[in-house]
Amino acid sequence: MTVFEFEGKLLIVDCGVLFPEEHQPGVNVILPDFSYIRDRLDDVVAVVLTHGHEDHIGAVPYLLKERADIPLVGSRLTLAFIEAKLKEHRITPKTVQVKEGDRRTMGGFDLEFVAVNHSIPDSLAVAIRTAAGMVLHTGDFKMDQFPLDRRITDLGAFARLGAEGVDLFLTDSTNADVPGFTTSEKDLAPAIDAVFRT
Template sequence: MNYPHPELAAPPALAPGALRIVALGGLGEVGRNMAVFEIDGRLLIIDCGVLFPEDAQPGVDLILPDFTALADRYDDIDAVVLTHGHEDHIGALPYLLRQRADILLIGSRLTLALVAAKLKEHRITPTLQEVREGEVLQVGPFSCEHIAVNHSIPDSLAVAVTTSAGVVVHTGDFKMDQMPLDGRITDLAALARIGQAGVDLLMVDSTNAEVPGFVPSERDIAPALDRAIATAPRRVIVASFASHVHRIQQVLDAAMRHGRKVTFVGRSMVRNMAVARDLGY
């Protein structure tokens, strides 16, 4: 058990037609994002990610969400909705699917491609349902509308979950970048429409929300990358998340301009870049 308040008792039985949301990770930490929605005995999960260990946790490779709350209830899960393809949102799926391999996974084209490649390494053949922004999908008692949001990985989605108990908007991770590299901005019109109709709960990503000012555009880093790659007399080593497709594309563009060759290092980097290339990202 790793509850922040172990003295708390189990929650009471859920009344018919009431909605309960339990976070199994991702609160007060950057990683292992996982939220479980429950109504009338059915469960919908949003994201299932890992947390990477700190320096003070030697020998630990990954930290998983606490699946204890799902014990003996895996058959009640209608689907897992994935907001985007970062490890802190999809990385724990292999461990969840070991408990029940045929759970429906819902996500965008790139997200599901990254998931499928990851699960292949674990010898798991997933059940996938691709969705696009603007699409509404009914999953058991949950109606899920998918909304385009901008993030550091393509094809990110927010989801508005409607049940008989009300409307919950889960933003996933997002940026308000008005000049993204792929031209796909956060769909503020859709969020405004949903908000005007009425939202009972907004679950919003808050990473660095306490930092004043505006988030710079992803384009702003291009001159610095170009300058470093152009002036370095020897090799340039660029550290990046393996799923940061836009950043890596900028590195490739700068390397090409200055006649440099690029080598990907790391299994995840090689795998994810192959997936992004094959899908045209």
């Protein structure tokens, strides 16, 4: 969970859970610390969800129990995942569906959404513009040139934003310390297909 503040308004990007490690028996999930925003929930203009993995959406029900009408902004698939999760908690969210290339203004934040490829379809990066500057938050992504959904990371959009001037670049780095490339889902498809055929 990342919180951006501009002129007294707050924008949250992702709101996920962590999973316990072996030395934490009895712990199911680890929630983000909401103490910074708990007394300022009325200042939150939206939660932008970059994709539907639990480490990015899993804590949304706990946040919305604090204030249920915070708008959730995300792609169609990401919103479908969070709506299903919130149904279990009996929460009906206020959602704003976006896709790559869309722009929205939430409070004093001008948001532009960029396609990124990841191990879950319909993932998005977000460029956040304010009068103070621009932040580019990638969410999780990978450089798969042959994804199953044929939707690659939009490097042209990243180049355009870079030329415009990015003041802060935030990127997730899962497995960044592992040499080489992540295997494409396309390369795993034959093995998965064989399992289902046997």
